[in-house]
Amino acid sequence: MAHPLQLGFQDAASPIMEELLHFHDHALMAVFLISALVLYIITTLITTKLSNTNTIDAQEIEMVWTIMPAIILIVIALPSLRILYLMDEISDPNITVKAIGHQWYWSYEYSDFADLNFDSYMIPTKDLTPGQFRLLEVDNRMVTPVGMAVRALVSAEDVLHSWAISTLGVKTDAIPGRLNQATFMISRPGVYYGQCSEICGANHSFMPIVIESLPIKEFLNWSHNSIDT
Helix, strand or coil: CCCCCCCCCCCCCCHHHHHHHHHHHHHHHHHHHHHHHHHHHHHHHHHCCCCCCCCCCCHHHHHHHHHHHHHHHHHHHHHHHHHHHHHHCCCCCCEEEEEEEECCEEEEEECCCCCCEEEECECCHHHCCCCCCCCCCECCCEEEECCCCEEEEEEECCCCEEEEEHHHCEEEEECECCCEEEEECCCCCEEEEEEECCCCCCCHHHCEEEEEEECHHHHHHHHHHHHHC
């Protein structure tokens, strides 16, 4: 999760987020190179005495500054399009979870299990135990198995919400009357935090998202115990 004074992204916990981080580094390199070139040209123009200010014809230069930006845009756009298609790909998910946004909490329904659904409320600050994070902990975590494709069906009951977990590279709008979907696969066991990312009212800041990723055996034990209770 994020920590104070952090400048970069959180560590990736899914293949999609790893791709997004690689693309960020790729695009940032192009931005730095362009910025350095522009800064060099500006510095040169400021510090150099212009001995000839007459306009001259320079077709070669015009060709260069027309073709080069087009090439740079293609170099940036192609990896971006690839990641967009990867994010939209739905390939036979192993488990489906429905996330429904309410003012101001989330509810989860596991479509592959009978009678496995629950609400997830933020734990008030006064009820936190040592080691828990303020404004991020919930009473019931969404639990998923490690290394398995999870399909999240996201909707809302009242107003617009957004189901977002930064470290997984997932952000899906929750719209009343509409069902959006996203897929992700968590690479390693752990607890991952997110928040509603669409302003949805007075308590928008108090509806966190917590996903706990467990090995498959522990996940099955959790699901059976949850159904029994």
